[in-house]
Amino acid sequence: MLFQRAIVLAALACASSTAWAEPVEIGCAKAGRADAARRPRLELPERKIVVDADPADWQGIQPTLVEGEKHLWFGQGMTRENWHGNRDLSYAWRAAWHGNKLYFLFEVNDDKVLAPTQPFSYLNDSIEIFLDYGNRGGERVKVMDGRADWFSKCDPKEMMGYEMHFLPTTPPRVYLDHRDKYATDKPHSEEFAKKWAGEAAVKKTATGYIMEIGFSVPGVALKPGKVMGLEVGVNDDDGQGRKSIMIWPATKTDFWLTMDEYGKIILTQGDRK
Numbered sequence: 001m002l003f004q005r006a007i008v009l010a011a012l013a014c015a016s017s018t019a020w021a022e023p024v025e026i027g028c029a030k031a032g033r034a035d036a037a038r039r040p041r042l043e044l045p046e047r048k049i050v051v052d053a054d055p056a057d058w059q060g061i062q063p064t065l066v067e068g069e070k071h072l073w074f075g076q077g078m079t080r081e082n083w084h085g086n087r088d089l090s091y092a093w094r095a096a097w098h099g100n101k102l103y104f105l106f107e108v109n110d111d112k113v114l115a116p117t118q119p120f121s122y123l124n125d126s127i128e129i130f131l132d133y134g135n136r137g138g139e140r141v142k143v144m145d146g147r148a149d150w151f152s153k154c155d156p157k158e159m160m161g162y163e164m165h166f167l168p169t170t171p172p173r174v175y176l177d178h179r180d181k182y183a184t185d186k187p188h189s190e191e192f193a194k195k196w197a198g199e200a201a202v203k204k205t206a207t208g209y210i211m212e213i214g215f216s217v218p219g220v221a222l223k224p225g226k227v228m229g230l231e232v233g234v235n236d237d238d239g240q241g242r243k244s245i246m247i248w249p250a251t252k253t254d255f256w257l258t259m260d261e262y263g264k265i266i267l268t269q270g271d272r273k
């Protein structure tokens, strides 16, 4: 997504003529690559999950808390001042796997959960999942024809990792990639259901919403020991368009372009409930 982010950062920070394909050297991107050992590694238990927005299936699986300003990403009008604490935006997420499907549970605190009014999915209240399914790191989209603007075309062969968006609508709207430029009114929900065995369910809560998600990435086999890169985010629109995004784990890098600082998830056999 974050075409707009890419433009801003490329213009500010990247002198390369292939700005879309080259890692943009900002913040601690280089230091992060040199210090891979510090990246979070999470073991995903194997567990049968029913995707119904009821968190009961997840008992005993440790949530990862994304709270506090250290998880904010700044740019495109998003500043520290726009975030009003954990009740405004924060979340806990968990992940598991079963068969050939990955499962996620997001429990989001957002004091104003709004119907989508913004033109692009990521400018509305929404969840983002970035998946480096081959644990490759590097460029998320590897341009093959030399064009500078990879966002203008979505060639599945070039996609080394997915950027998926989920809106807390009923039913949730799902966006799988940038082929429709993440236009809010062009979700890929049907394709998600048919080709990804995708499921998503949402429930509003007193403090925000719960989203439960399950899917099988086409062509990707899951088995114990498999390692993938993962980055997650939640966007917050409280009525004036997106004002905050909270990210795990990398907050100071070009995570929508490069996958070098994603956390690692490892599929285990440790839990067969």
Ligand SMILES: [Ca+2]
Pocket (backbone or CB within 6 Å): 087, 088, 089, 110, 111, 112, 236, 237, 238
């Ligand atoms: Ca909010």
Ligand SMILES: [Ca+2]
Pocket (backbone or CB within 6 Å): 110, 111, 112, 113, 114, 125, 236, 237, 238
């Ligand atoms: Ca909101």
